Amino acid sequence: MPSLCRDCLHHAAQPFGRCPACGSRRTVTHPDLFHLTVAHVDCDAFYASVEKRDRPELLTKPVIVGGGKRGVVAAACYLARTRGVRSAMPMFKALAACPDAVVIKPEMAKYVREGRRIRALMEALTPLVQPLSIDEAVLDLTGTEALHGAPPSVVLARFARQVEKEVGVTVSIGLAANRLMAKLAAERDKPRGFAVIGADEAAGWLAPQPVSLLPGVGPAMAKRLQGAGFSTLGQLAALSPREAMQRFGEDGPSLAARARGEDDRPVNPDRETKSISAETTFEADIAAREALEAPLWRMCEKLARRLKEKDLAAAGVTLKLKTASFATRTRATRLPQPTRLPDVLFAAARPMLAKEADGTAFRLIGIGAQPLAPAAEADRGDLADPEAPKRAARWAAVEALRARFGDDAVVKGRGLKKGRSE
Template sequence: MTPDRWVLHCDCNSFYASVELLEHPELKQKPVAVCGDPKARHGIILAKNEPAKAFGVRTAEPIWQAKRKCPDLVLLPPHRERYRHFSAVINGIYAEYTDLVEPFGIDESWLDITHTWHLFASSPTALADLIRRRVRETTGLTISVGASFNKVFAKLGSDYKKPDAMTVIRPEDVARIVWPLPAGDLLYVGRAAGERLARLGIRTIGQLAAADPGILTDNLGKLGAELSRYAWGEDEAPVHPVGWREPLKSVGNGMTFRQDLTSPEQVRSALGALAEEVAARLRRHGLWAGAVQVTIRDTDLHTITRQKQLPMSTHLARDLAAECLALVQANWDPARRPVRMLTVTALALTDEPFAVQQSLFGDAPAPDPKREKLENALDGIRRRYGAAAIGAGSRVGNQLGLDGLHMEENAPAPGEEDWNEKVKGPL
């Protein structure tokens, strides 16, 4: 192990399911899954425990498919506030041992203990075991820990052995432990990247390390060069300190509707409601959007994504909704292909509005102070009386579920296996 760096990756085991089982200890040995509400058409598996995994139940698969694999599968509803509570408690434990604690979603964190381990234990691995014990005794939950000389291999280590285990990956262990693993186990090798690597005959991390970096770059762009370095353990990305947050790159919100959208009016109402939530969050963070993106999914689960630059930056719902509606109108006919899900995402975020060159004929877009004042007033009403206190009339009493819409922080992209958006780019 490189003596000047020790990085831990701590991963809560079956986090959502484990938190639910604290309330239902009688179910601990039975196959259990946390799932969305089938009646609201969020009928997918969000998390599962170890007995359910043994039946082949997978995250993000439809409930009916999971029940076919495991007829006795016990389904529990999610309780997000509980998950946030336990996440805060567990990260608080981590912070007792180092100020370099970087969450990676709600149930995973990196810890850099390079300069602190000797204050608490006889060795870095002894401290890792101490942290595992503290989490278990304090919360009743278990974590798996990877200990290595960089973030990427520490993450591999926490995935290597589960549950409630620790794996150490030293430089001399890379060829034995890391290289035989599937390429898809490496951080940032998603489904699309994995398929491209497979077409090149690359199926293990060792084959990825042995591949020509130039060929990888030709086929995967910048990511190819990054993955080549990661396979060799050449990752020097820092573990960021407690409280650090990566600047927002996008703000989005999506919804699967209670009934399919089949008319322009329904689409307009849905986009307006989603844009309200996105715009409110932009204003809360003092951000402006320079582009928008719409994701559309039909009843056959066919999905398209379209985006466009805005004529001027904005954080007003009316502007976002109008541009998103134009995208939908240009690319989709809801009467022919009913819409099951929509996502509105604000892109190209800046902390100052960018200027627009004014037209000699006075037809260039211009800021709207009255609209800005109105939407800020709506923000104040919702903060005081709740998100549903005021809104467009089309949101009330409809059959789409818009009256119950609420903002999810960085709502997951369609098909995301986890609720928590995680950074998918290089560290």
């Protein structure tokens, strides 16, 4: 049975526990170790890990990356996680669970920069890299053994060492026969993990697991499945396509197939971005429409900037609001023509905000672009809006000034309200 040492990369066709070359116990043994080619790579507590790298005095302390007391947790180191802190948890709950945590405001530009460094290292392994987020991607290393002079498992272990040495953070790797099982494998052995699940063992490994383990099965879906008598993935996997369709509609057959570990999705490096958004959580709840418009405008400016960075435009606008009781409200509208101008985004979102601002207190507001369109189609002007190109030129000039002198060099009046928290 093939084995691999993750520290010195010694590998052999025979099994070994402690590495015979360096003595390390960080070894992997699996019958398919040298044949599997689909990998899921996930950085460990990425934002928090980057902060600990930059501030070594925090290495032994619980660290939470997030907003103010009314924000949410963007990332938590594993020490904080042992205290019950989780991503997306409200900050007040996180601090109640871990009152001695060091809280650091997110520095997204730094995380994006480091994420791109890691992605470049991935792309040196294979052209088939599909980013899933700033710190997560799936890779297909089929046909790369001759190029690297080693099977994909060895190449991935070498990559993990390289990330630790050059970037200063750790990654967890899942190796399997398809994307679904690679993702589940990556979650088995965090942090700094390397787990392998072969095609022949996938269904058996999944069978006793709770239905909530399956990606895409959230709390509401899990409750629905359990109410129908399906608490484990094995119970779902036993359904025929027809039975699954009868019980759960069009998504039923796919659900049952995934419960068996089946997944035919290819790794697609050209996967399109489906939406771009920006949001902020307030330091204090806001109910008045006029008071909500100031942060909405700032989010429209931020969204416009992100659209430019991605070389995309908004063909539609989605407004997101979260109430003081954490209930989410969304409204959406299509635009007459694609845009990446903040004033057009704001003009589309403002009427939707007016309908929702009914006296309810809100803790968060956000704006999203969906669907997206090519940048070349944005703000070209027509008979109904001949001034669009001029507005686009003015916004470009504003952004140029901000790039040179800072974001506060040019600020619209509607963005000068107090209480900025983003």
